[in-house]
Amino acid sequence: MANQPSSYPILCASFNQDHSCFAIGTREGFKIFDCKTGRLLYERVAGAFIIVEMLFSSSLLAIVGAGEQPSLSPRRLCLFNTVTGVALEELNFLTSILAVRMNKKRLIVILQEKTFIYDINSLKILDTIDTVPNPKGLCAFSPSLDGSFLALPASTTKGSLLVYNVSDLRLHCEIDAHRSPLAVLSLSSGGTHIATASEQGTMIRIHLVSDATKSYSFRRGSYSSNIFSLSFAPAAELPDILLATSSSGSVHVFSLGSPPNQRSSGLLGSIKVPHTINDALDPAQHCILHHAVPAGVRSNTLIRKIEKFDGTATPEHVVLRATIPMITYGGYFLEYVYNVNHQNKSSWTLEREFNLLTAETSSLP
Numbered sequence: 147m148a149n150q151p152s153s154y155p156i157l158c159a160s161f162n163q164d165h166s167c168f169a170i171g172t173r174e175g176f177k178i179f180d181c182k183t184g185r186l187l188y189e190r191v192a193g194a195f196i197i198v199e200m201l202f203s204s205s206l207l208a209i210v211g212a213g214e215q216p217s218l219s220p221r222r223l224c225l226f227n228t229v230t231g232v233a234l235e236e237l238n239f240l241t242s243i244l245a246v247r248m249n250k251k252r253l254i255v256i257l258q259e260k261t262f263i264y265d266i267n268s269l270k271i272l273d274t275i276d277t278v279p280n281p282k283g284l285c286a287f288s289p290s291l292d293g294s295f296l297a298l299p300a301s302t303t304k305g306s307l308l309v310y311n312v313s314d315l316r317l318h319c320e321i322d323a324h325r326s327p328l329a330v331l332s333l334s335s336g337g338t339h340i341a342t343a344s345e346q347g348t349m350i351r352i353h354l355v356s357d358a359t360k361s362y363s364f365r366r367g368s369y370s371s372n373i374f375s376l377s378f379a380p381a382a383e384l385p386d387i388l389l390a391t392s393s394s395g396s397v398h399v400f401s402l403g404s405p406p407n408q409r410s411s412g413l414l415g416s417i418k419v420p421h422t423i424n425d426a427l428d429p430a431q432h433c434i435l436h437h438a439v440p441a442g443v444r445s446n447t448l449i450r451k452i453e454k455f456d457g458t459a460t461p462e463h464v465v466l467r468a469t470i471p472m473i474t475y476g477g478y479f480l481e482y483v484y485n486v487n488h489q490n491k492s493s494w495t496l497e498r499e500f501n502l503l504t505a506e507t508s509s510l511p
C-alpha cells in the first residue's frame with residue numbers, strides 16, 4: 147500500500163509472498179529482515195524509498211524512490227538485484243507509483259488512475275486498466291499461480307471493487323461490499339476469499355471470489371476507526387482466522403467458522419450483489435488485543451504461521467496458535483502469539499520486540 151511521505155521513520159513496510167521475510171524503506175535506504183528470526187539480512191544506504199517489494203526470497207526487489215533525492219523519482223520503478231547490487235531494469239511512468247505487486251509471472255504497477263500488468267520475465271505490458279481515481283494505491287493481490295487475482299476499487303463514492311484474473315487478464319467479477327468508499331482490501335493467499343473494510347471502519351466483510359457472494363460480515367466496533375490492515379491466515383482453502391489492525395492500536399482476530407449466510411447465485415462471473423447491502427452480522431468469535439502498538443501509528447501485520455493441535459496433547463490444551471508479526475512505522479518489530487485453548491479461551495503473548503532502525507547485520511536481536 148502506498149504511503150504518503152510522513153513523519154514516521156519508516157516510509158514503507160511489506161512482507162514477501164510466503165511471509166518468510168519483510169522489507170522496509172526508510173529515509174536512508176532499505177533493509178530486508180528474516181521474519182522468523184528477526185535477523186537483518188540485507189541493507190542498502192541509497193536514499194529515501196517509498197516502495198520496497200520482494201519477489202518471494204529471491205534477489206529481485208522492486209523499489210521506488212520517495213522523491214527526496216533527485217535521482218530517486220517516485221515515478222520510476224527500479225528492478226534491483228540484491229546480490230549484484232545492480233539495477234536490472236527501470237520503468238518510468240507519467241505519475242507517481244502508488245503500489246507494486248509481484249508473483250512469479252506478473253508485475254503489477256498501480257498509479258492513481260491506471261494499473262499496468264506486465265509479464266515479469268519479458269517486462270512486456272500485457273494489460274492496462276483504467277481505474278477510478280485511487281490516490282492511496284489500494285489493491286489486493288493473491289500471488290498464488292492457481293488463483294492469481296487482483297482487486298481494485300471500482301468507485302470513489304461507495305465500497306465496490308473489481309476483481310481481475312491476472313492469469314488470463316479478464317475481469318472476473320464486481321463486488322459491492324460497503325456503502326462508503328474502501329479503505330482496505332485483502333485477498334487470501336490462495337485467492338479464494340477477499341476481505342474489505344470501508345473508510346468508516348466499523349464493518350469488515352468477506353466475499354467468496356469464485357462467485358462474488360458474501361460469506362461473512364463482522365463488526366469491528368461501533369464507532370469509526372481507520373482500519374490499517376486486514377489479513378487472512380495462510381491456507382489453501384478456507385482460512386481459519388482474519389486479522390485486522392486499526393488506528394486505535396488494537397489487533398482484532400475474527401474466527402471464520404462455516405459461512406452461515408452463504409447466498410447461492412446462479413451465474414458465475416460478473417455478478418453484482420444487490421444494492422441493499424445486507425448488514426446482518428455473523429456471530430463470530432472476535433478477540434481484541436488492545437494497545438498492541440501505540441494508537442495512531444501505522445502498522446503492517448499478518449499471520450505468519452498457524453498451528454493446530456490435538457487439544458489434549460499440550461499441557462495448557464492449546465488447540466490453535468497463530469504467530470503474528472507486526473511492523474510499526476514508528477520503527478519497531480513486534481511478534482505476538484495468539485493462543486486458543488480447548489474451551490475457546492484466547493490469550494496473547496508478546497514474544498519479542500526490537501528496533502528496526504538500529505538493527506545491524508553484525509549484532510543480532
Ligand SMILES: *[C@@H]1O[C@H](CO)[C@@H](O)[C@H](O)[C@H]1NC(C)=O
Pocket residue numbers: 311312313314315318356
Ligand atoms: C483464471 O485464468 C486462468 C488462465 O486462463 C484459468 O486457468 C483459471 O481457471 C481462471 N480462474 C478463474 C477463477 O476463472
Ligand SMILES: *[C@@H]1O[C@H](CO)[C@@H](O)[C@H](O)[C@H]1NC(C)=O
Pocket residue numbers: 401403431488489490
Ligand atoms: C468453540 O467454538 C467453536 C466455533 O467457533 C464451536 O463450534 C465449539 O463448540 C466451541 N467449543 C466450546 C467448548 O465452547
